[in-house]
Amino acid sequence: MTQHVFDQALALAPDDLAAGRFTGKTSAAYWNMVGPFGGTTAALVLQSVLLHPALLGAPIALTVNYAAAIQTGPFEIHAVPVRTNRSTQHWTVQISQRDAEGQPQVNTTATVVTALRRETWGTSDLPMPDVPPPSQVAPYSLPSSAVAWLSQYDMRPVSGAVPGTWDGSGEHSESVLWLRDAQPRPLDFASLASMSDMFYPRVWLRRTTRVPAGTVSITTYFHADAAQLAQVGNGHLLGRAVGQQFRNGFFDQSAQLWNESGDLLATSNQIVYFKE
């Protein structure tokens, strides 16, 4: 059985497992414009923590800062459990690549919090929008010019699809869509981390103008456990993203991901650079 393309992208070889040092390789299948899709980078950060022998519990929070473009080829990840408490654990993670002189240059900084969770009272103050089921929403047809990673996902825009013409007519920044891996793969923390970054830059929608834009930092909170994610299987998630404040070269966008039953699995925020 061939390994899923996402698992290929996530593959990490332990250089020194006890020290949390791993080596990976960029994936052509998840290539974006000038580097890997940021979602896979976030997933790799998380994966290094999940593979670490000292891991306590499951992911609660993940912040990934995209410090520099990742070049095609090998990279190194270093995951450090800085502080381990009774029920929470705090990690720092860095990804680096070697420069021409063989020196490691950091391109990604990150922090991760993991925790043992126990059953408590719970509720949601962010109900899932009322939308037609995925079977009644047409998949997004990728233009031939689309970057590689987009074809790894089945996306079904309910509203706020990428504008067909860039005529400057935009009036809002909200998108709602069904999404899942194009090639079936059971949902897990790594793929949920990746999907949290799959909303195109809100500035394109808000202005109906395509300007250079790229995520600078993303933070994702995980509200589900591994069993709840596994139950999703290859079912669709409903994703919603909306812009907040756009000013002087940066804007932030907020996102949510629900399973088909309406359980909020992850909430995510990112700040994005844009030009002009």
Place this chain on the structure above:
Amino acid sequence: MTQHVFDQALALAPDDLAAGRFTGKTSAAYWNMVGPFGGTTAALVLQSVLLHPALLGAPIALTVNYAAAIQTGPFEIHAVPVRTNRSTQHWTVQISQRDAEGQPQVNTTATVVTALRRETWGTSDLPMPDVPPPSQVAPYSLPSSAVAWLSQYDMRPVSGAVPGTWDGSGEHSESVLWLRDAQPRPLDFASLASMSDMFYPRVWLRRTTRVPAGTVSITTYFHADAAQLAQVGNGHLLGRAVGQQFRNGFFDQSAQLWNESGDLLATSNQIVYFKE
């Protein structure tokens, strides 16, 4: 002229300025229940970056992870500019205290992004709620049992004040209030970082039940420049906070801070531990 109590709390002595190593001391004036108010900890992280001689630009994003309680007394901060680009800079910051054997133990991990901003198109998709001006809203009267840091702020709840009785009747998790330093002090990045954490745990409001709760990780995005903050002076900010997903010991809450003119200065998210 006596130094403002917040500046006293922020005071950092350079142990090795070029290496980004500073020493500080916890502030009794901003004490919370079992440690310093998390807002001052976030402000201290930011301050170490702002004092660093290699600083490029102004804060864009700040993530602070509260890894362990900070004890009364001295602490060390280490700020490292991991990657400096043409217009952005990526920082890692850690706060530590010495254990009984004199070994540094990390209690706070953090990342900061700073950037040179240039003028661009901009807009807001998060308008300020329509509320009465601060002069028409009564200041919150602190109960005599209130923790110390609360008295450092002038808070005027418009809605969603701390429940007066804990009767389990809660139906929502949104608070809106005017806020500023009790003792006048011009707004700056450090105080804005601190104010981003001043909303009490949403779980108390949602359940009208007081359970042990504490922030695990906070991420704040800065949408203003230093001049825009200075213009606020000691004017009030309008703060809004709302809970999102509550499940198995953790919930997240989202917050915004506007100036009186309705400019959105900062957006913030945090994930919070709660018991039961």
